[in-house]
Amino acid sequence: MPVKMPPLLAAIGLAFWGWASGLLLPALVLAVVIESPRIAKARWSFDAKDFERVADLCSIAFLVLMAWQWFGSRNGPAGLIVVLTWLPFIFIAILLMQRFDVRNATPLSALFWSLRRRRVEGVPRSLPLDYPFFGLCLVSAACANQRSPWFFGGLLLLAGYALYPLRAEGRRLGVWGLALGCALALAYGMQVGILRAQEQVESFVMDYLRDRVFGRADPFRTHTAIGDVGRVKLSDRILFRVAGAKALPLKLRDGTFNVYAHDSWFAQGASFRSVPPQGTSSWVIGEGDGPALQISAWLTRGRAMLPLPPGVYRLDGLNVGRVEANAFGSVRVSEGPSLILFSARMDGARERDGAPEGADLQVPKRLEPALMQALAEAGGQGQPPTEVAANITRFFQERFAYTLKLQSADGSRRTLEHFLLDDRRGHCEYFASAATLLLRASGIPARYATGYVVEEWSPIERQFVVRARHAHAWALAWIDGRWREVDATPTGWFAAEAEAEPAWRPAADLLSWLGFSFQRWRVSGDESDEGFSTLWLLAIIPLAAWVAWRVTRRNRVRTASTVASVDAVSGASPIEPLLERLEALGFRRPAATAVRPWLQSLPLPMELQPAAAAVAHGYARWRFDPASIDSSTESTLRTQAIDLAQKIEAEASNTRDDSTQRHGAALS
C-alpha cells in the first residue's frame, strides 16, 4: 500500500532544522533541491546497488565527521552532538536520489547491510524515505539546542502536519483532533516534567559526587574529613600541569568559603556571575599587569572550578563556552573539552576577593571555649593582626603534628575541639579550619581556602605537576586591607604525603604524560580545523562526485527534451511517451496483454500501422534482446515512438475537428 504523506514534508522538516540550527539559508536551498523533481523532468532508474553506494558514501561521511569531532576537535564527545546537528546535510543525498528515481522509493538494502547479504529475486523491498528523513530533521534540530519556546511550538505544528494523513480511516476528524490535542498537551507537561526532573536528579547526583567523590568541586560547599577516622587516602593522579611558575611554593586556589558548620565549609553570598569573553578564548576578570602562568587542567563533563594563583585578572587561550567568577575569587568554567590549556595572568598587587563581611568573623558557639583556650595558649590576643597570624602559625607549627592517620581513643568521631586540645594531630583541613576560626576568634576576618600546592617539578615534562594528593587547605586573613594566606599546616606535610607513593609511580607518570600529550595534540589540532575540514572536503567531494557520476551516468531514462512531466512511476521504456499519449486518448493497455500484440491490434489508420509495427518490433527487441540494442538504436526507437505519438494525437485532433464541424453544420 503506498504511504500517504503530506506535501512538502521533507522540505518543511529541512526548513525547521535550518531555523533551529542557524542554517536557514542552506536548508532552504536544500529544500528547494529536494522538491525540484516536482518541476524537473529528468528521471533515472537507479538499481539497489546505486542506492547502496550513495548510502555507504553518506555513512562514510558521517563516520569521518564523527572521527574528526572525536580526535581532531577539542570538543571531544560533546562534538558528536555537532555531527548529529548536521545529519540532514549528510544524508540528504539518499533522499535526493530517491526523488529522482522513477520508483520514488529507497531499497531497504541501502539502509541495512544484512539485506545485502541475502538478496532475493524480484523487486527489492523499498521504502519512501520522506518520513524517516523528516524524523531525522527533527532529531537534528533538537541537537542544535535552540532554546526557544518557538521550538516546541514548531514541533507541535509539525507533529500535527505529519500525522494528519496517517489518521485512522472511518474516524471523524474531530476525534483525531481531540486525540492529537490531548497528546500535545500531555507532551507539554512531559517536557516540563523531564526538564525539572533532570535538574533535580542532576543536582542530587552532583551534590553526592561533589561530597563523596570529587570533594572539592562545589563552589558553595566543601566537605572536610574532620571527624573521619582512619587513614585519608591519597591519589597520585596528576590533575594539573603548571609552567612558568617563578616563586615556589605556589598555591592554586579553587575555592574560598566563609561559613563553618557541621564539619563543612560553605560559601555564603558568593553567587557566580558570567565573565564576558574577549575574542574567542580570552576572559578578563579584572585589571592588572603581571606575569603569566600556563596551566593545563582536566575537566569533568566539561566543567570545573579553575585552580588559579592569587590575583588572577585575565585568562587567555581558555576554550570553554562559559566562565563565571564569584566575589571570593573563585572561577568556574563549563561547556569545555576534556582538557584545557590556558594562560593565567596574575597581579599580586591587586585584591579581587572582596572585602570581609560579617560572616568572616563568625565562630560556632560550641567551639568558642576550645578556641579561646587555644588562642590563649597561642598568645594571639591584644596584638596587631600580623603578629596574631604569626603566633597562630607558630602555635600550630611547634605544638601540632601532621598526620594522615586519624584515630580517636574510643573509636568515636574526632572533633575540632579534640584536635585543638587533646591529640593535636591532623591534616591540612584541621589546621586550616582551626587557624581560620582562631583568627576570627581574635577579631581578624578570615576565610577557609582550598586548592593545590605547586611544588613538584617533572623532569620528563619539564613543568610542574600537581597531583590529587597535593590538595591543600589554608586560611585567608584580612590584614592591612588585603587577604593574606595563613598556612598553619606544619611544614613537611608535602614530604609526608609523598612517602606513600607507590613504586610504579614513574611508569604511571610516563603513561599520564603520554595521554596528556595525545590530548594536547587533539586540542591543539583544533586550531587547524579549517585546514582539516578543507582536507576532508578535498577527500570527500571527488569521491562523492565520482559516485554521483557512476550512479547517474548509466541510469538516466528520461529527459526534459523527450517527455512531458513525470510524476508517477512510469518505467524506463523508450515507448513510454507513446503509451501515455494512447492512454490519454482512451487506449489503455490491459495488464495481461503484451505491448507488441496490443500495439498491432490498435484501430490505427492504415498509414500509421507500419510505423506502429516498427515501434512494436523495436520495443520487443529492446525489451527481450537488450544486448542487440545500442544507444543510437534506442534513441531512434524513442524518436519513432514520439513521432508516432504525435501523429496519433494529430489524427485524433483532426477527427474531433471534423466531428465538431459536422455537428456545427447540423446546428446551423
Add this chain to the structure above:
Amino acid sequence: MPRTLKAFARVYRWSQWADRRFTPAGIGVVYLMIAAGVFGIDAGRTMGFQVFSIAAALLVIAWIGAGRWRPALQIERRLPDHATVGVPLTYRLLIRSQSPRATPRLVVRDEFEDRFPTREEFAAAGRRSDPSGNFFDRRVGYPRWVAMVRRLRGGVIDPVTTAALSASGEGVVDIGFVPERRGVVRLACTRVLRPDPLGLINAVATLVRPQSLLVLPKLYDVPAIELPGSRRHHPGGLQAAQQVGESQEFLQLRDYRPGDPIRRLHWPSTARAGRPIVKETSEEFFARYGLVLDTFIVNDDEVAFEAAVSAAASLAARLTLGDALLDLMFVEDRALTVTAGRGIASAHALLRELAEVAPCRDRPFDVLATRVGEHGSRMSACIHVLLAFDAPRRAMVHALQVAGVPQIVLVVGNADVADAGVPLHRIAPDRLAETLAAMPTRCR
C-alpha cells in the same frame, strides 16, 4: 543454552506483539522517541527531550485511544485440500459482520501456530550454519533461531486489508502465502486489527480458529525415464499384487487337479457336477517399479534429507503411470511400502506420504534393505534416492543388481559414487532442479 532459547522466545514474542500492536507509523514514532531519548538524554545539551515528549505522548494517547475492542465479526477460513512447497497458495476468509453499523476497513492477519526449535534442533542448525554468515548470527544465533521458527511455521502470511462492511454485511479477503516447508502446517488464529484515531497503535482482536493444511514436497522437473524392466508375472493378478488374497478376475472353471488349494473349489458347480470343480482366475503380467527413499539421515544433514524427499516426490509424480504400479519404500518407525498406479491410488497418495515423511534415526539401514529385497523379485525396475553410498547401501543396490532388476541410483550430497555398476547420479541439494534435470533416464 536453554536460557538463551527462552530469551530468544521472549524477544520473538515481544517483536511479534509489537508488530501487531504498532502500525508502520507507530513504529516510526517509536524509533523517533528512542532516537530523541538517546540524543536528548541531557536536557541541558539538546532539545531532544521535547521531541521525546511529543513522541511519547502521542504513543500514550494512541494507546488509550486503541483501547480494548471486541469486534462483532465472524470469520470463516476456506482452505484448499493441500498446498505445495514453493507454489503460491491463495485461500479465502469469509468475514461476516454482526454489527448493526457499518464496519470500516480493517487489517486481518491470519497467523500460523508458532513452534520453537528444541535445543537439539537449534544446535544441529548451528553446526550446519554457514561459517561465513554474519558475526551476530554466529555468536548469538538469534537470526538463525528466527529463521528456524519461520520454517517450522511454514511460511509468512502478510496482513490484508478488508473492504468496509455494511451493517450485517459479508466480505471476502484473499490471503496468500508461499509454503516454505512440507508437512502439516497449522493456522492458529485470525487477528483483526483496528488502528486508534491517530493511526499509531492497533487494537487487536483474536478470533481463534485453528486449522491444518497439508503441504506437499516441492516438485521439480525430472526427465522422462525409460524403465526397461519387463512385465513380471504376478500370480493372482492385481489384487494379489499388493495385498494378500487372490484376483477376482474370473477365467474359467475346470476339474480339480491335485495340488489345487481347497479354497479354490467352486462349491455350486461341484454340487451340480458331483465332482470337485475349481475356479480359475486370471494371472496377470504388468510392470511394477520401486522407488526407494533413504530416510537414514547422515550427519544430521536435513537439507540433504529434504532434497531427497523432494527428488523422490518429483519422481513419484512423474512415474505413476496408468498401466504400472509404483511402490514407494521407506522407513520411519518401521518399513513402509505405499503403492500407487493401476487404479489403486494416485500419485497424490504418494505425495501425501512424502509430505509427512520424517528422518529415521533409530533403526539400522538393514530394515530398508530387507524391505527392498522382499520386493526385488517382483520389481521391473527400481530407482533409489539415497543419502549416501556406503557399504550397506551398495549391498542393497548390488542385491537387486544380482536379481536382475534394472536400477537408477540418485545419491544426494557428495558421497563417493565411483564404481557402482549402475547408473549413478549425484544430486546437489543446492542445485536440485539442475541436477535432477540431468539425471540418467535409462535403468541398467
